[in-house]
Amino acid sequence: MADVVIDQEQEASDTRDVTDLVLQDILAGVLLPGTWLKQIDLERRYKCTRPEVRRALDRLAQKRLVEHVPNRGYHVYEPDGRRAREVSEIRIILETAIAGTIVQNASPEDIDTLGKLAEHFDLMVLNGTMLELYEANLAFHRRLLVLGGNLELIDLITEIRQRTSSAPVSQWRTRARIEQSGREHHMMIDAIAAGQPERLKEVVRQHILQN
Amino acid sequence: MADVVIDQEQEASDTRDVTDLVLQDILAGVLLPGTWLKQIDLERRYKCTRPEVRRALDRLAQKRLVEHVPNRGYHVYEPDGRRAREVSEIRIILETAIAGTIVQNASPEDIDTLGKLAEHFDLMVLNGTMLELYEANLAFHRRLLVLGGNLELIDLITEIRQRTSSAPVSQWRTRARIEQSGREHHMMIDAIAAGQPERLKEVVRQHILQN
DNA sequence: GTATCCAAAATTGGCGCCAATTTAGGATAC
DNA sequence: GTATCCTAAATTGGCGCCAATTTTGGATAC
Numbered sequence: 017m018a019d020v021v022i023d024q025e026q027e028a029s030d031t032r033d034v035t036d037l038v039l040q041d042i043l044a045g046v047l048l049p050g051t052w053l054k055q056i057d058l059e060r061r062y063k064c065t066r067p068e069v070r071r072a073l074d075r076l077a078q079k080r081l082v083e084h085v086p087n088r089g090y091h092v093y094e095p096d097g098r099r100a101r102e103v104s105e106i107r108i109i110l111e112t113a114i115a116g117t118i119v120q121n122a123s124p125e126d127i128d129t130l131g132k133l134a135e136h137f138d139l140m141v142l143n144g145t146m147l148e149l150y151e152a153n154l155a156f157h158r159r160l161l162v163l164g165g166n167l168e169l170i171d172l173i174t175e176i177r178q179r180t181s182s183a184p185v186s187q188w189r190t191r192a193r194i195e196q197s198g199r200e201h202h203m204m205i206d207a208i209a210a211g212q213p214e215r216l217k218e219v220v221r222q223h224i225l226q227n
Numbered sequence: 228m229a230d231v232v233i234d235q236e237q238e239a240s241d242t243r244d245v246t247d248l249v250l251q252d253i254l255a256g257v258l259l260p261g262t263w264l265k266q267i268d269l270e271r272r273y274k275c276t277r278p279e280v281r282r283a284l285d286r287l288a289q290k291r292l293v294e295h296v297p298n299r300g301y302h303v304y305e306p307d308g309r310r311a312r313e314v315s316e317i318r319i320i321l322e323t324a325i326a327g328t329i330v331q332n333a334s335p336e337d338i339d340t341l342g343k344l345a346e347h348f349d350l351m352v353l354n355g356t357m358l359e360l361y362e363a364n365l366a367f368h369r370r371l372l373v374l375g376g377n378l379e380l381i382d383l384i385t386e387i388r389q390r391t392s393s394a395p396v397s398q399w400r401t402r403a404r405i406e407q408s409g410r411e412h413h414m415m416i417d418a419i420a421a422g423q424p425e426r427l428k429e430v431v432r433q434h435i436l437q438n
Numbered sequence: 439g440t441a442t443c444c445a446a447a448a449t450t451g452g453c454g455c456c457a458a459t460t461t462a463g464g465a466t467a468c
Numbered sequence: 469g470t471a472t473c474c475t476a477a478a479t480t481g482g483c484g485c486c487a488a489t490t491t492t493g494g495a496t497a498c
Contacts, residue, residue: 065483067484086489088489
């Protein structure tokens with residue numbers, strides 16, 4: 017397993033927490049699975065102190081994005097096929113479960129908003145960075161879930177979604193797949209507009225399985 | 228909001244983590260909602276150092292069992308009706324979703340094991356402490372979920388189950404309700420033995436709603 | 439040439455100190 | 469007697485040091 021390579025210093029964006037910064041680098045594929053996260057490296061990389069690094073690592077270990085080996089350190093989790101499959105299954109259960117409510121609650125304005133977010137995603141596919149794309153995707157799905165009316169569920173899905181994304185590169189590698197994701201977003205909106213919950217469920221299922 | 232009252236010192240069980248100790252005291256209702264968790268108090272109560280206390284508090288805050296107010300401290304979350312309802316809804320979604328798989332996978336030995344665990348729960352209703360009862364209940368449900376075949380799902384349910392338990396006293400207050408829980412466990416087993424997933428789902432739904 | 443052992447360097451992780459902020463209590467003014 | 473301000477005590481939380489453990493590199497023996 018390779019160590020963290022500090023090739024370029026990153027601007028200290030003081031507003032955001034170190035935990036988020038590390039998390040984003042893992043999700044963006046900058047910190048690859050298996051990478052040992054040495055405290056000194058992170059300290060320099062994110063221009064922060066030792067305790068901050070340790071807090072971040074502990075939190076990420078709690079979220080099971082990194083593994084903690086006592087007296088050895090922390091390293092990014094290796095992709096686990098079984099686990100990824102199980103998380104997908106859970107996501108399908110949760111996200112299809114509220115499809116009915118979403119279809120019921122969606123007003124024309126909501127559908128319009130979703131359309132804008134889907135188009136924003138398409139735009140980021142062409143002109144955005146990996147992170148912007150990731151966030152555009154998150155924004156669309158978050159807005160969709162809001163219509164489900166269960167705030168706790170949104171947090172939960174956001175959380176478990178991060179658990180699989182420890183292999184972001186392998187999942188999002190092909191442009192064709194990303195473009196397909198964009199099309200599926202519009203298919204979801206169409207299903208909602210048509211008032212067809214079953215169709216929405218099917219698209220969501222495919223969307224999660226193909227990610 | 229009252230502060231932590233240190234009436235009796237607790238034996239230092241060195242094997243277990245401070246986080247778990249605080250967690251259990253919250254679940255057991257020793258640390259009531261609203262209680263301010265002062266670092267010095269916890270330090271003395273659990274015979275541990277300052278950094279250990281802080282790590283525990285940070286973890287519990289991540290799990291949203293306590294709330295962190297910067298420069299003020301941490302306090303146990305007040306019960307939130309909306310949130311409790313939403314968590315119940317999520318639990319119903321997840322636990323009924325795998326009912327079919329559970330019925331399919333359950334062997335006669337599994338049913339036998341479940342029966343023993345259900346009986347153990349009944350026994351604890353009579354002779355056990357609140358914590359033992361809580362753990363007996365957890366053991367039964369965990370064994371049940373194992374039959375669902377999704378390990379990730381078990382962890383997830385265990386996790387979100389803790390989120391509502393911030394009001395353990397109000398939920399488990401009456402003995403009648405606890406005994407009803409015990410009966411429902413047996414009803415679940417019966418439904419599994421009879422190979423009736425729909426009946427299992429219904430019992431699970433009621434079980435969660437009445438908790 | 440390869441395996442083993444030992445020592446030095448590096449890394450993790452426990453712990454306590456102290457500054458910054460907040461809270462409580464009392465003195466003063468009205 | 470009550471409200472306001474100010475001071476002192478208490479609490480949080482940032483930060484760095486140092487011991488314990490692990491890893492690495494090299495010297496030695498076979």
